[in-house]
Amino acid sequence: MTAKAARNARELLLKEYRGALSTHSKSMPGFPFGSVVPYCLDDQGRPLILISRIAQHTHNLKLDPKCSLLIGEREAEDIQSVGRITVLAEAVQLTDPAAIEAAARRYDRYFPESADYHQAHDFDFWVLNPVRYRYIGGFGAIHWLDNVALANPFAGAVETGMVEHMNQDHAKAIAHYVELSGLPADEPVQLVGIDSEGMHLRIGQGIHWLPFSQTCNTPTQVREALVQLARAEKWPDREAQEA
Incomplete structure (x- = not known):
């Protein structure tokens, strides 16, 4: 609990x-x-x-x-x-x-x-x-x-590289994440952060965090999670995945 x-x-x-x-x-x-x-x-x-x-x-x-x-x-x-x-x-x-x-x-x-x-x-x-x-x-x-904070294994050059790559080469995938999650789709969107449990999007002036279906501890796992979401028809239920 x-x-x-x-x-x-x-x-x-x-x-x-x-x-x-x-x-x-x-x-x-x-x-x-x-x-x-x-x-x-x-x-x-x-x-x-x-x-x-x-x-x-x-x-x-x-x-x-x-x-x-x-x-x-x-x-x-x-x-x-x-x-x-x-x-x-x-x-x-x-x-x-x-x-x-x-x-x-x-x-x-x-x-x-x-x-x-x-x-x-x-x-x-x-x-x-x-x-x-x-x-x-x-x-x-x-x-x-007492223990809530979790270190980001990608913070620094690795995260920056993933974020820049997604924004430059995969705008359609990011737009799909916005649509899939029901976030506002009428303002400019950029990926701004990736952690082991999800990603942050900046839409207009607002920041939104979207969870991965499973924890990602390597860049390869992040890539697999992003590809899965780009092909998904609905946002995966993390708790159902872990049950």
Whole structure:
């Protein structure tokens, strides 16, 4: 049960791309300070954010790195009955040039409008190192979880190569994924990320994660999964595949 809850929690983190960041207020000591931030997951499966040096939440994190990120299912009619997760974490600013470059390559695929922020507008990358997770999968499905993050085995050059190849040579297959999954088909679409459990598409300004039918641990398995989906008539049920 815990393993399934951890996977469901991780899938919620993958499916969404913005959340409410709560920090300890510097200006109003003792009060939590909430703000909205976009995020993607880094190579270790941790939330990666890009924030301004002059923002209030940045001042707060520099004083106290303890924070939380609350994420809920988008467009939920009844927020009490759908999944949500609170990531309790310690925020760390990236300072190593290699780590910053890797973060920028990944983040900029998800949020291309932010490509110059960290260079021209005094924005910095921060990673939220999870300490614990509080996951609620609906009424009665309440869990404290310690192990949710999953490292991306393809992060870096391998993932970049797969993403670029799909966008350059297999636009029809990507369009089929959009149609198969019922996502909006009236805006430009690009593949922006691949992990062991699925892929991220950027459609217009929105980010959407689609699961593979089975976990993929090698580029060959990813290729087989993408070919299978390109030929499928309906999106495969992962749980049925694993039953």
